[in-house]
Amino acid sequence: MAAIADPSRSTDLEKFVKDMEKALPPYARPVFLRFLPEVNKTGTFKFQKTELRRDGFDPSAVSDRLYFLDSSRGRYVQLDEETYRSILSGKHKL
Secondary structure, three states, X not given: OEEEEOOOOOOOHHHHHHHHHHHOOHHHOXXXXXXXXXXXXXXXXXXXXXXHHHHOOOOOOOOOEEEEEEOOOOEEXXXXXXXXXXXXXXXXXX
C-alpha cells in the first residue's frame, strides 16, 4: 500500500497508473492506495506508519479514500465493503 497526501483531491489515477507502468516493474507497483488529507509525522519529522499499517485496507475502519489495483482492468478502482470481502474470501484475485 502507498499512502499519498492529496489535500486537494486532485490526483489523476489514470495518469498515475501510466506513470507507474513506465517507472516501476509490476511487482513494485502498490496494490492499494490510500489518499490522506495530510501525512502525520513524529516530532523528528518521520512518517507515522504504525497507525497506517494497523488500519490496513478495511474500508469500514478507514475514513480516507482507498483504491486497489484491479489487474484485470489495468486501473485503480475504489475499494468498497463488497470488494473488500471479495478480496478477503479469495474470490477477487490481486
